[in-house]
Amino acid sequence: MAAQTTSSIVVAATPAAIMAVIADLEAYPEWTASVREVEVLTVYEDTGRPGEAKFVLDAGPIKDRYTLSYEWDGDDEVRWTLVEGGLIRELDGSYALAAVDDASTEVTYQLTVDVSIPMLGLMKRKAEKVIIDTALKELKKRVEGVNE
DSSP, X not given: OOOOEEEEEEESSOHHHHHHHHHOGGGHHHHOSSEEEEEEEEEOTTTOOEEEEEXXXXXTTEEEEEEEEEEEETTXXXXXXXXXXXXXXXXXXXXXXXXXXXXXXXXXXXXXXXXSSOOOHHHHHHHHHHHHHHHHHHHXXXXXXXXX
């Protein structure tokens, strides 16, 4: 199993507000650079949150279609695992949210990615770090409504 890459950012919002943005998978193409399409396949009846979703990814050299399975822990954490992919053969991750105070939350993103094309370990870690840092910045911008 590949090593996991982790990064954190503080977002000026409550965990519930941030998790609402994370859970709205079908809106990802509006605010994430690499996600082209999302189709929610199943939904948990008790929470209305996605259970499985299919993604179309276009991240430069990595273009793929894949399906993720989600597990939600209220507004504290969401974890996902790869169900099916083409180029991507492992995509496991999580967002963990921890309130810093009444108006801000630390968001920690963990990600493990493995692709079926040969890539040096150091390059793969660097790519994971770029993916995570970009995702956290995009999430912060979306939640805080920042326009640059």
